[in-house]
Amino acid sequence: MKDNQYALKNAMLYTALITVILLAPLYVYTVYMKQIHGIQNELMLKQHAARVISAMEEYDENRESYFEYPRFKRIVSGLYDLHFKPVFTLIDFPMEHFAAGYHIDESRSAYLIIPLPRERYFGAEYLIVGNHLTYAPVYERVATILIAIVVLVFFLSLLVLQRFALPFKRVNQKLDNFIKDTVHEINTPLSIININIDLYNRKHPQSKYLQRIKAASKTLSNIYNDMEYLIKNKQIVFEYEEIDVSAFVRERILYFNEVAAMKGITIASEIDEGVFLHFNQTQLQRIIDNNISNAIKYSHENSIVEVALKRYDHRCELTFKDYGLGIENTEKIFERYYREETGKGGFGIGLNIVKAIMEETGITLEVSSVPQQGSTFTYVFPPHLCQNPAI
Numbered sequence: 001m002k003d004n005q006y007a008l009k010n011a012m013l014y015t016a017l018i019t020v021i022l023l024a025p026l027y028v029y030t031v032y033m034k035q036i037h038g039i040q041n042e043l044m045l046k047q048h049a050a051r052v053i054s055a056m057e058e059y060d061e062n063r064e065s066y067f068e069y070p071r072f073k074r075i076v077s078g079l080y081d082l083h084f085k086p087v088f089t090l091i092d093f094p095m096e097h098f099a100a101g102y103h104i105d106e107s108r109s110a111y112l113i114i115p116l117p118r119e120r121y122f123g124a125e126y127l128i129v130g131n132h133l134t135y136a137p138v139y140e141r142v143a144t145i146l147i148a149i150v151v152l153v154f155f156l157s158l159l160v161l162q163r164f165a166l167p168f169k170r171v172n173q174k175l176d177n178f179i180k181d182t183v184h185e186i187n188t189p190l191s192i193i194n195i196n197i198d199l200y201n202r203k204h205p206q207s208k209y210l211q212r213i214k215a216a217s218k219t220l221s222n223i224y225n226d227m228e229y230l231i232k233n234k235q236i237v238f239e240y241e242e243i244d245v246s247a248f249v250r251e252r253i254l255y256f257n258e259v260a261a262m263k264g265i266t267i268a269s270e271i272d273e274g275v276f277l278h279f280n281q282t283q284l285q286r287i288i289d290n291n292i293s294n295a296i297k298y299s300h301e302n303s304i305v306e307v308a309l310k311r312y313d314h315r316c317e318l319t320f321k322d323y324g325l326g327i328e329n330t331e332k333i334f335e336r337y338y339r340e341e342t343g344k345g346g347f348g349i350g351l352n353i354v355k356a357i358m359e360e361t362g363i364t365l366e367v368s369s370v371p372q373q374g375s376t377f378t379y380v381f382p383p384h385l386c387q388n389p390a391i
Helices: 002-058 136-203 208-232 245-261 279-297 351-359
Strands: 076-080 086-089 101-104 109-115 126-132 241-244 264-270 276-279 302-313 317-324 366-370 372-379
Touching: 002 076, 002 101, 002 109, 002 126, 002 136, 126 241, 136 208, 136 351, 208 245, 208 351, 241 245, 241 279, 245 276, 245 279, 245 302, 245 317, 276 279, 279 302, 279 317, 279 351, 279 372
Parallel strands: 264 302
Antiparallel strands: 076 086, 076 126, 101 109, 109 126, 241 276, 302 317, 317 372, 366 372
16 A cells, blocks of 8 residues: 555656646646647638628629628628728627737737728728637647646656555565564563563562563563554554543553663652443553553653543643653654664654554543653543543
């Protein structure tokens, strides 16, 4: 899907670029075609003028009581004296020029002035034939050519890009399969490590070395959960259920206590009782785990991470606050693979996952951060997600 979107996006970009490049020659072509159209219109007016003159030549006042002046569809004409006063005229538009020849006024009135033999045709000195000149056929032709070129270039670009990207698609598919297999294989040893450490601690005094191992394995587990979510989130539908968020947040804090203890960090919590959400547990865990994990990762040693869950009349707020490095660019942290502190580890995918969940569920986020002082992330759950029996 993303490969197709990439090809479609770039095909549109190339088409737009080629269209812009073609605007100059198309403009020249349009000017040229307008000149041709004007010449064709002049020839048409001359043909109609010849028909009027022919009709007047054939008129015999001895045999005919009156002269029936020729009338044409979309073409008007008239007879004028030496001072261009009408002898007889069907022309209903003003004329700006009064010299023999073909003229086009600013109002696009086109007319042909033809001198006549003196005193030969009803006392008229000039025959004027005209019409309203429209360039619509020219513009239609240019638009047709432009649309045809755009469509042709777009589909050719799309075809070439898809063909060009095919080897990369195959490589990416193999890489995706490799990552899926790797992620699957990581889960089993991580689970064995955690289970065996718990079993050992039940029979023997706790060892700080084993606690470090367990904290590290939990950090790896959080990365594993992020990668698993990235792989599966487009393949499965996340079912919503009623979740006791108060208990769930406490459970996740307890899970990360050992990780925080490795840096001498205390996780302080202020949690309202009886807060329920209509939400998916996996997605909620990704939000909580990534925020607590980041707060610990970027906090100074021997500091505090604060987690608060508050319930209001029409919303619920979940806040994570640390007293650590802070964030220089709060906008870029949600981009996939972006990390401000590359030495802190991780892949830069956690907050990108959180952003995708927020966009899907309607959660809003307020971020405030001061470099070297800390950051605060406040997630606001909308009313349709908050299910609070106590209200």
